[in-house]
Amino acid sequence: MSIAIKDAKIPGRSGRFDILLDGGKIDRISGKEDGDEVIQADGKYLLPGFVNTHTHAAMSLFRGYADDMPLQQWLEDHIWPLESKLTKEDVYWGTKLACLEMIKTGTVAFNDMYFFMESAADAVEEMGMKAVLSYGFIDLGDEEKRKAEIKKTKKFVDYVASSELIKPALGPHAIYTVSEEGLRWCAEFSHKRELPVHLHLAETEDEIKEFKRQNTGYDHITEYLDEVGLLSNNLLAAHCVWLDEEDIVNLSDKGVVVSHNPVSNMKLGVGKPMDYGSMYSAGVRVTLGTDGCASNNNLDMLETAKIAALQQKISGDPTLLSAEDGYSMITEIGARALKTGGGSITEGMAADIILLDKGIKGVPGHNPVSDLIYSLQGSDVTHVFINGSMVMKDRYVRDEDEIVREATARAMNLVKGV
Amino acid sequence: MSIAIKDAKIPGRSGRFDILLDGGKIDRISGKEDGDEVIQADGKYLLPGFVNTHTHAAMSLFRGYADDMPLQQWLEDHIWPLESKLTKEDVYWGTKLACLEMIKTGTVAFNDMYFFMESAADAVEEMGMKAVLSYGFIDLGDEEKRKAEIKKTKKFVDYVASSELIKPALGPHAIYTVSEEGLRWCAEFSHKRELPVHLHLAETEDEIKEFKRQNTGYDHITEYLDEVGLLSNNLLAAHCVWLDEEDIVNLSDKGVVVSHNPVSNMKLGVGKPMDYGSMYSAGVRVTLGTDGCASNNNLDMLETAKIAALQQKISGDPTLLSAEDGYSMITEIGARALKTGGGSITEGMAADIILLDKGIKGVPGHNPVSDLIYSLQGSDVTHVFINGSMVMKDRYVRDEDEIVREATARAMNLVKGV
Numbered sequence: 001m002s003i004a005i006k007d008a009k010i011p012g013r014s015g016r017f018d019i020l021l022d023g024g025k026i027d028r029i030s031g032k033e034d035g036d037e038v039i040q041a042d043g044k045y046l047l048p049g050f051v052n053t054h055t056h057a058a059m060s061l062f063r064g065y066a067d068d069m070p071l072q073q074w075l076e077d078h079i080w081p082l083e084s085k086l087t088k089e090d091v092y093w094g095t096k097l098a099c100l101e102m103i104k105t106g107t108v109a110f111n112d113m114y115f116f117m118e119s120a121a122d123a124v125e126e127m128g129m130k131a132v133l134s135y136g137f138i139d140l141g142d143e144e145k146r147k148a149e150i151k152k153t154k155k156f157v158d159y160v161a162s163s164e165l166i167k168p169a170l171g172p173h174a175i176y177t178v179s180e181e182g183l184r185w186c187a188e189f190s191h192k193r194e195l196p197v198h199l200h201l202a203e204t205e206d207e208i209k210e211f212k213r214q215n216t217g218y219d220h221i222t223e224y225l226d227e228v229g230l231l232s233n234n235l236l237a238a239h240c241v242w243l244d245e246e247d248i249v250n251l252s253d254k255g256v257v258v259s260h261n262p263v264s265n266m267k268l269g270v271g272k273p274m275d276y277g278s279m280y281s282a283g284v285r286v287t288l289g290t291d292g293c294a295s296n297n298n299l300d301m302l303e304t305a306k307i308a309a310l311q312q313k314i315s316g317d318p319t320l321l322s323a324e325d326g327y328s329m330i331t332e333i334g335a336r337a338l339k340t341g342g343g344s345i346t347e348g349m350a351a352d353i354i355l356l357d358k359g360i361k362g363v364p365g366h367n368p369v370s371d372l373i374y375s376l377q378g379s380d381v382t383h384v385f386i387n388g389s390m391v392m393k394d395r396y397v398r399d400e401d402e403i404v405r406e407a408t409a410r411a412m413n414l415v416k417g418v
Numbered sequence: 419m420s421i422a423i424k425d426a427k428i429p430g431r432s433g434r435f436d437i438l439l440d441g442g443k444i445d446r447i448s449g450k451e452d453g454d455e456v457i458q459a460d461g462k463y464l465l466p467g468f469v470n471t472h473t474h475a476a477m478s479l480f481r482g483y484a485d486d487m488p489l490q491q492w493l494e495d496h497i498w499p500l501e502s503k504l505t506k507e508d509v510y511w512g513t514k515l516a517c518l519e520m521i522k523t524g525t526v527a528f529n530d531m532y533f534f535m536e537s538a539a540d541a542v543e544e545m546g547m548k549a550v551l552s553y554g555f556i557d558l559g560d561e562e563k564r565k566a567e568i569k570k571t572k573k574f575v576d577y578v579a580s581s582e583l584i585k586p587a588l589g590p591h592a593i594y595t596v597s598e599e600g601l602r603w604c605a606e607f608s609h610k611r612e613l614p615v616h617l618h619l620a621e622t623e624d625e626i627k628e629f630k631r632q633n634t635g636y637d638h639i640t641e642y643l644d645e646v647g648l649l650s651n652n653l654l655a656a657h658c659v660w661l662d663e664e665d666i667v668n669l670s671d672k673g674v675v676v677s678h679n680p681v682s683n684m685k686l687g688v689g690k691p692m693d694y695g696s697m698y699s700a701g702v703r704v705t706l707g708t709d710g711c712a713s714n715n716n717l718d719m720l721e722t723a724k725i726a727a728l729q730q731k732i733s734g735d736p737t738l739l740s741a742e743d744g745y746s747m748i749t750e751i752g753a754r755a756l757k758t759g760g761g762s763i764t765e766g767m768a769a770d771i772i773l774l775d776k777g778i779k780g781v782p783g784h785n786p787v788s789d790l791i792y793s794l795q796g797s798d799v800t801h802v803f804i805n806g807s808m809v810m811k812d813r814y815v816r817d818e819d820e821i822v823r824e825a826t827a828r829a830m831n832l833v834k835g836v
Contacts, residue, residue: 063781064788068727068740101778266728267792269736297792298779307725309486310684314729318687322486359797360519361716363481363822364829370482374685374715379777379797404781411782 002027003390004035008046008355010345011327011368019046021351024387029347037390039383045356045368048343049108049384050301051334054198054238054259054289056114057123058086058094060101061411062294071204071268079294081418083115090410091116095123097407098299103127103397105300105378108352108386109340111236111259111289113171113198117156121166128391130352132338133160134171134198139182146182153186157193165387167196167339172230174200175221176207180228187229196234196339201225202247203239204270222250231256236337238289241265241274248275252282257337260329262308264291273311277320287334288326300378301330309373323373351388356381420445421808422453426464426773428763429745429786437464439769442805447765455808457801463774463786466761467526467802468719469752472616472656472677472707474532475541476504476512478519479829480712489622489686497712499836501533508828509534513541515825516717521545521815523718523796526770526804527758529654529677529707531589531616535574539584546809548758548770551578552589552616557600564600571604575611583805585614585757590648592618593639594625598646605647614652614757619643620665621657622688640668649674654755656707659683659692666693670700675755678747680726682709691729695738705752706744718796719748727791741791769806774799 002022010017020028020035066078091114102110109130114120117135124131135156139146157168172178172186190197202208202221211221218224222243225231233255240258243251251258260274279286288308290299305326312320335343335352342352358365361375384392391397420440428435438446438453477497484496509532520528527548532538535553542549553574557564575586588604590596596604608615620626620639629639636642640661643649651673658676661669669676678692697704706726708717723744730738753761753770760770776783779793802810809815 061782062784063793064783064785067785067788067792068737070736074736097778097781104778263728266732267736269731269734271732271734273732293793297788300779300795303721303795307728310681310725311732313687314684314689314691314732316687316689318488318492318685319486360515360522360818360822361718363515364479364826365482366480366829366833367482367485370485370715374485375481375711377718377721377795377797379795400778404778408782411784415784 001037002035003037003039003385003388004033005039005041005046005355007043008041009043009368010046011372016043017046021385021388024351026345026347026349026351026353029345041355044382045358045372046345047354047356048331048335048345049352049354049386050106050330051287051338051340051343052102052107052110052290052299052301053236053257053287053334053337054261054291055098055110055112055299056292057098057110057112057120058091058114059292059294060098061090061094061407061414063297065294065415067297074268082414085414086115088116088119090414092119092123093403093407093410095120096127096403098293099124099127099129100397100400100403101299103129103384103392104381104395105302106354106356106381106384107299107301108342108354108384109335109338111198111338113173118159121160121163124166125163128165128386128389130165130340130386132167132169132196132198134169136171136173137182137186138173138177139179140177141179146179149182150185157195169196169198171198174207175211175224183228183230190234191229196236197230198236199230199238201237201240202242205242208242220244220247220250222247226250226254239265241270241272243275245278248278248282248284251279252284255285258284258286259289260286260308261289261291262311263304264295266311267295273315276312277317285333285337286329287337288329302372302376302378305330305373323370326373327369351385353385354381355383419455420453421455421457421803421806422451423457423459423464423773425461426459427461427786428464429790434461435464439803439806442769444763444765444767444769444771447763459773462800463776463790464763465772465774466749466753466763467770467772467804468524468748469705469756469758469761470520470525470528470708470717470719471654471675471705471752471755472679472709473516473528473530473717474710475516475528475530475538476509476532477710477712478516479508479512479825479832481715483712483833485715492686500832503832504533506534506537508832510537510541511821511825511828513538514545514821516711517542517545517547518815518818518821519717520547521802521810522799522813523720524772524774524799524802525717525719526760526772526802527753527756529616529756531591536577539578539581542584543581546583546804546807548583548804550585550587550614550616550756552587554589554591555600555604556591556595557597558595559597564597567600568603575613587614587616589616592625593629593642601646601648608652609647614654615648616654617648617656619655619658620660623660626660638662638665638668640665644668644672657683659688659690661693663696666696666700666702669697670702673703676702676704677707678704678726679707679709680729681722682713684725684729685713691732694730695735703751703755704747705755706747720790720794720796723748723791741788744791745787769803771803772799773801
């Protein structure tokens, strides 16, 4: 079924456009033909949907449960006790809740790592989103646990093999939670099956200090990643706050994608802004992520882009991470990183696009890209199309009420008696 | 006319409440009687409206006109050339646009400093908001200019003398733009007429360096403020980023109110986070402001509170500026600072209140105050009452379309040929 979107403005281009979506692609721009369905944009902004390159979707169940405390206390006293009680049904409904929020705020694709990933995959498929999903592989140096994690990882990869919307990835959780053998297995399996790898890297200073204490042979954590076979253009590394200049050059040389998570980093107090300036100069591909809702506490990519820009500027250079940079990071660069096939308003690209009503916060409208990043918010999104299917129309998403009801009930049940 | 709001949730209290607004006040809480008009809240959050303690409302006309550049270039090449062309009609429509955005995002009262303030006052009155307004007094050390500024200030104070919604304030722009004589006149006039004072203070490191170069007799900028008679509980000082520990003690001793503007500070690259930790420990009254839309670029107080919290935590202490702190700053502390008569949901307080639909971003709802500050946004506000009058109902504000049309036309005309 084809959809014609009439009379839309495209940020950065002048005039108004009619766009035909057909066969999952942007078929024509400014062809005047009608589609099977016609959406009157009436001057709304039409742009690529947003791409969130690091989250733990099901953690939306924990939103607001624990805030404003040190990272270890947050994890040990609050998050881990809840996670130990999670069932696959919780993950299913938590992921649905996250997908609902992402769609409502204009996100079309995301990169996720968590547990019970078959249930997460079911939820994503049903919501019609694109995702790269990985089972969070944690062996803590234990061989038995490693074998079990390998089995779970393989099972999940097979489970989503035939999906059009979902791509499996390897999810070694972090260098401090996965043994060298575990990391090597992930690297080899990734190579053999041509799968991307999703890893937490250098989120805190403690991670780097502890790595150096335990691995005295390495001056830089990225040398270790290279040694175990993970440092490649298949790798997406989340956080990367505590990398040094040489690490950054290594990321650039190997084509690693960075997922910067400014809100989560600040909220958990990781200690300093990520060094975007050096990454930009070195040509590293930097994308943006929200992290899970327990440390953000929403999934709004426009808010994330604004805060990313503000975080860079605080130290005194207001030219760092411009509105245009933020816009590229959450659209084109993110889409390329996750290989969604979308990310720009170009004929032949995947029709992963959104309409956005600039409302009052976009008035007077001197610069739509500036308005998008610095003033508008996810709630200004009105329509979302993924692979040419309309998953949100006039701010309405199918089954909203059921998702809210079920997710709320499961969340309240989880915290009972913790 | 009385209004009954039925079946509302109040963050921090359990159960649901019926609230009667009458005579501009919160008349009863949980009286079951109906009012002349009944609003079914259906479980929406009811809370005090937000208070924005530092902005330049009419600068909404410049939103998105110049971003991502050093402060001096931004001012000299972009903002000042536009401001030199401003007419009173521009300020009228720019202020209306700002009021419209503030109402839409739940703000009931604000503190403003700009030019053509009679026109700003007309706009605020017509929109039904509360405001403390000050004419921006700038003499640049010139006696003739000072006399003219005194005249303009007196004229404006008289103009709004009979207003119920607007209070006049003195607006000495900053220590670096107003002579000692000008500052002393403001202090004396403020004392004589019992008017608050609104001042920019210590926004940049250069301001402090230049002050010390020119005033070698003072070790601290607040000693100079005290000497000219301005350091009192009548003073609201915006920014205060580059104050030292002794300055902070002085603010506390004299009961000065600080307006912290985290988004503007970061966007303009003032160089470091404001020292909220020391201010909090010293007992300084810290409120939140957005600054003008040219350096933010919106007027959303929930976004401002989230970013204030994140800014404090970045250096490594996630306990600084909690959700509860942020919530108090934009409600109770702000309302007391501007003496609005509102700021809490208590019988007898001014009925400056809002209803807010938690939508998807407030699910599951473990902690409504956390959800408000960290997840929800101004766009989630559905109803706004100021002195018991309903200025927004179901997200609709009177004359929206006219304001957008007129403000856009004026903004586009201003930038033409600059």
